[in-house]
Amino acid sequence: MRINFWYISSFLISLIVIIPILTVFSSFFEQTTNYFGILKETFLFEYTYNSLALLISVLTLTFLIGTSTAYLVSFYDFPLSNFFKWALILSFAVPPYIYAYSLTAFFENYGTAYTILKNVFGEANYNQHIPKFDGMLGSILSISISLFGYVYILTRASFLYQSQSLIDLGKNLGFTNFQSFYKVILPAARPAIVAGLSLVAMETLAEFGAVDFFSINTLTTGIYNSWIAFDDLAFANRLSFFLLLFIFALFILENLSRNKAKYHFNSRGGFKQKDKIKLTKKRAFLAFIFCFFIFFISFLFPLSQMLYWTIKFPENLFDLNVLNLLLNTLYLVIISSIVLITFSLISNYGNRVLKNKFLNILSTLSISGYAIPGVILAVAFITFIAWLDESMIKALGLTSIKKIFIGSILGLVLVYFVRFYSLAFNGIKSGYEKINIYVDESAYLLGYSKKKTFLNIHVPILRNSLLFVGVLVALEIIRELPIALILRPFNFETFATTAYISASEDLLEAAAVPSLFLILIASFFIITASKYILRENNE
Amino acid sequence: MSNNFFEVNNVDFVVGGKTKVRNVSFSIENEGDVICLLGPSGIGKTTILRTIAGLQKIKNGSIKLNGKTISSENLNVEPEHRNISLAFQENSLFPHYTVKKNILLGFEKNKLKKKKEINLQEIIDLLDLSKILNQYPHQISAGEAQRASLARALLTQPNLLLLDEPLSNVDQSFKEEIQIRLKRILKTFKISTIIVTHDSYEAFYLGSKCGIILDQELRQFDDPYKVYHFPNSVEVVNFLNRGVLIPAEVTSPKSLENKDLGTITGTFVKSFPIGSNVQLLIQPEDLHHDDQSNLKLEIVDRKFRGTSFIYTLRTASNSFIPVFVHSHHIHQHEISEKFGIKRPIHIDHIVCF
Numbered sequence: 001m002r003i004n005f006w007y008i009s010s011f012l013i014s015l016i017v018i019i020p021i022l023t024v025f026s027s028f029f030e031q032t033t034n035y036f037g038i039l040k041e042t043f044l045f046e047y048t049y050n051s052l053a054l055l056i057s058v059l060t061l062t063f064l065i066g067t068s069t070a071y072l073v074s075f076y077d078f079p080l081s082n083f084f085k086w087a088l089i090l091s092f093a094v095p096p097y098i099y100a101y102s103l104t105a106f107f108e109n110y111g112t113a114y115t116i117l118k119n120v121f122g123e124a125n126y127n128q129h130i131p132k133f134d135g136m137l138g139s140i141l142s143i144s145i146s147l148f149g150y151v152y153i154l155t156r157a158s159f160l161y162q163s164q165s166l167i168d169l170g171k172n173l174g175f176t177n178f179q180s181f182y183k184v185i186l187p188a189a190r191p192a193i194v195a196g197l198s199l200v201a202m203e204t205l206a207e208f209g210a211v212d213f214f215s216i217n218t219l220t221t222g223i224y225n226s227w228i229a230f231d232d233l234a235f236a237n238r239l240s241f242f243l244l245l246f247i248f249a250l251f252i253l254e255n256l257s258r259n260k261a262k263y264h265f266n267s268r269g270g271f272k273q274k275d276k277i278k279l280t281k282k283r284a285f286l287a288f289i290f291c292f293f294i295f296f297i298s299f300l301f302p303l304s305q306m307l308y309w310t311i312k313f314p315e316n317l318f319d320l321n322v323l324n325l326l327l328n329t330l331y332l333v334i335i336s337s338i339v340l341i342t343f344s345l346i347s348n349y350g351n352r353v354l355k356n357k358f359l360n361i362l363s364t365l366s367i368s369g370y371a372i373p374g375v376i377l378a379v380a381f382i383t384f385i386a387w388l389d390e391s392m393i394k395a396l397g398l399t400s401i402k403k404i405f406i407g408s409i410l411g412l413v414l415v416y417f418v419r420f421y422s423l424a425f426n427g428i429k430s431g432y433e434k435i436n437i438y439v440d441e442s443a444y445l446l447g448y449s450k451k452k453t454f455l456n457i458h459v460p461i462l463r464n465s466l467l468f469v470g471v472l473v474a475l476e477i478i479r480e481l482p483i484a485l486i487l488r489p490f491n492f493e494t495f496a497t498t499a500y501i502s503a504s505e506d507l508l509e510a511a512a513v514p515s516l517f518l519i520l521i522a523s524f525f526i527i528t529a530s531k532y533i534l535r536e537n538n539e
Numbered sequence: 540m541s542n543n544f545f546e547v548n549n550v551d552f553v554v555g556g557k558t559k560v561r562n563v564s565f566s567i568e569n570e571g572d573v574i575c576l577l578g579p580s581g582i583g584k585t586t587i588l589r590t591i592a593g594l595q596k597i598k599n600g601s602i603k604l605n606g607k608t609i610s611s612e613n614l615n616v617e618p619e620h621r622n623i624s625l626a627f628q629e630n631s632l633f634p635h636y637t638v639k640k641n642i643l644l645g646f647e648k649n650k651l652k653k654k655k656e657i658n659l660q661e662i663i664d665l666l667d668l669s670k671i672l673n674q675y676p677h678q679i680s681a682g683e684a685q686r687a688s689l690a691r692a693l694l695t696q697p698n699l700l701l702l703d704e705p706l707s708n709v710d711q712s713f714k715e716e717i718q719i720r721l722k723r724i725l726k727t728f729k730i731s732t733i734i735v736t737h738d739s740y741e742a743f744y745l746g747s748k749c750g751i752i753l754d755q756e757l758r759q760f761d762d763p764y765k766v767y768h769f770p771n772s773v774e775v776v777n778f779l780n781r782g783v784l785i786p787a788e789v790t791s792p793k794s795l796e797n798k799d800l801g802t803i804t805g806t807f808v809k810s811f812p813i814g815s816n817v818q819l820l821i822q823p824e825d826l827h828h829d830d831q832s833n834l835k836l837e838i839v840d841r842k843f844r845g846t847s848f849i850y851t852l853r854t855a856s857n858s859f860i861p862v863f864v865h866s867h868h869i870h871q872h873e874i875s876e877k878f879g880i881k882r883p884i885h886i887d888h889i890v891c892f
Binding site: 438 | 589592593594617618619624625627629630631632633634635644645688695
């Protein structure tokens with residue numbers, strides 16, 4: 001086997017990503033403090049039960065919301081249906097924890113709902129009539145409404161690629177529209193729906209901000225708390241091990257279904273612009289109301305709540321150094337995007353040029369980072385650096401390297417790299433798959449070197465894919481919370497961490513300003529990328 | 540040491556660890572010669588071109604161009620340093636450039652070498668590309684993309700041009716015209732070329748030599764006339780699909796006997812002992828129609844080929860023999876009718892196995 005630049009780079013990339021998993025596994029068998037014994041008997045059950053309850057409820061809700069909205073905008077023409085097509089993905093701009101703040105702010109005693117009722121109907125004791133969305137219910141709603149977009153996007157793409165003949169077949173068999181939906185359309189879209197739900201499941205298990213805000217103890221918050229509150233890294237790693245078992249099961253399921261979904265999407269000639277059924281009168285109104293309701297609760301509601309509080313408590317806006325937060329957020333986004341895109345390009349190009357099975361396996365391993373919750377990655381990273389630091393001091397007598405990696409931008413970017421590598425790698429890979437290998441070979445035969453082929457042919461062709469990957473990475477990093485919380489340098493805040501800190505101090509009004517900016521910036525990135533996310537043809 | 544312009548010596552052509560064609564040797568004698576490789580799909584013709592271009596490596600034998608070894612067990616000159624052009628069957632245009640820019644890349648490469656230039660406009664006219672020059676590859680048809688790739692390859696004026704099914708996507712009506720123009724350009728600019736095709740007529744027209752690749756071997760490498768009239772194996776006969784083999788007994792140095800057709804005379808391409816039982820190749824042009832003949836066979840099929848009919852006749856011993864008849868022939872026969880064969884039967888070149 002020839003060891004060259006591509007092997008070394010791919011090997012190193014894989015190693016960086018695999019380290020957190022190895023650390024978690026090795027730590028599982030280490031000694032821990034007595035605290036573990038107590039927890040094993042009591043809280044572990046609660047953590048697991050809560051995680052599972054959350055998972056099942058969120059999956060049910062996201063399935064219902066995601067498939068129904070995708071069905072309506074894909075097959076029916078009703079007022080603003082084209083607007084809802086992309087407006088529904090704006091729900092991604094609102095991370096679950098900000099949704100949780102909005103829910104609480106609106107429905108709490110003397111909250112926004114109370115104020116509205118008071119202004120409309122006059123002074124009265126409305127608090128007892130206003131429903132409370134907190135605890136488990138609040139967590140389920142926040143996560144579901146924030147994540148249904150995964151199911152919506154993948155299911156809608158699958159609906160688009162379903163052939164007209166399949167739908168005509170349903171009509172021919174005398175099915176009503178609803179019968180066609182659940183007997184023909186839905187089963188055909190099953191792989192895409194499963195793929196969407198798997199992503200939701202992984203995100204739900206990894207969710208930290210919302211469940212922490214509602215004080216629901218899950219495996220993820222357990223990991224965070226055992227490290228932050230009890231300073232017990234070993235126990236954090238043990239909990240991580242349990243959570244990873246869940247994740248691996250889901251990861252396998254997701255991969256299996258995605259393979260099928262891929263096959264489904266790639267079928268050539270399957271996509272034809274279908275004649276949408278024009279809804280009239282009551283049906284059009286109902287479809288419009290339903291989509292508007294989902295759009296409203298998923299985007300307009302949290303946006304307005306945050307806007308309302310920002311206007312109501314303007315001092316919070318002035319107290320906050322918005323420019324500094326913006327620069328910090330953009331700094332992280334730019335550095336991480338550059339690193340991720342550069343390494344993903346190198347890896348993808350290496351795989352393409354060398355066509356080597358070993359490299360392929362390494363790449364497959366290295367994209368598993370996305371399935372591992374940010375909390376686990378951050379804790380595993382600290383564990384690994386602590387071990388490395390200790391070993392180096394012992395063995396070589398070197399000075400501590402902890403400060404270089406923990407509480408530094410470098411550490412933060414490294415863990416972001418592990419977490420979002422698959423996003424960048426797969427984004428660029430799908431771009432590369434569209435470049436015929438004969439294009440490379442033609443370039444060589446025209447006298448182009450490999451470097452010139454890469455720079456003059458690949459990079460310009462991949463321009464759109466790179467832009468798309470950059471936007472996706474930006475979106476993830478802007479919303480990301482636990483990694484930034486654990487690993488950020490002292491006095492280095494982003495919109496996400498500022499919102500979290502204010503909310504955890506019960507200063508929800510103060511959390512509104514950074515949350516509002518976060519939603520606006522994320523919306524900007526979503527709108528920029530929407531034409532790629534909602535791709536409607538093969539080009 | 541041979542003076543051939545291009546040589547392939549005892550090479551196994553391998554792709555993905557799997558040998559596609561074994562122990563191949565052939566050559567292009569003079570610069571400017573065109574040779575064609577014929578064979579069924581998937582046999583390894585494209586692998587041969589890719590290996591010659593340097594896109595695949597070899598583990599034995601050698602490939603030489605202009606006296607210099609470019610591929611051997613220990614040497615593989617990189618594709619970009621071979622000055623060999625390959626026009627792929629698939630669309631290989633750069634998607635981010637217009638057709639014009641794509642073609643000009645070939646032209647620019649050639650300019651660097653300061654060779655006598657092919658006229659750009661001539662190539663554009665030759666391949667009828669003027670209307671699509673400003674379009675992008677995804678906006679043109681497969682046939683147009685193939686012609687644009689061909690133009691790009693021609694304009695590089697390589698030492699060796701490799702064409703992989705160059706006209707497979709080109710409309711039939713336009714194909715013959717392009718073949719004529721292509722042949723003229725290759726000859727004028729003395730571009731040595733290897734063309735891979737499955738169209739035997741294209742190969743016979745364009746190539747001064749033809750190679751037939753079958754069952755992982757280069758079965759025959761000869762000039763087109765010989766390949767057609769003197770196929771060297773049953774497999775080549777079957778591949779060219781133009782004749783049938785019927786049993787016969789050699790009765791003299793210039794004749795043989797078939798129990799359905801009687802005595803057949805002619806010159807043996809390869810001699811056999813008298814009394815040998817052989818398989819005799821009957822090609823459609825070998826037998827002649829004669830309504831007055833007493834040798835009558837039943838018509839089981841009739842194919843109209845424009846200028847000719849090809850009748851398929853059944854003999855008494857249930858062999859099926861093709862017979863070519865000019866389509867202006869006064870008598871037209873229907874299926875199941877009897878069809879007279881002129882006697883005595885004389886075949887110029889008797890091919891037996």
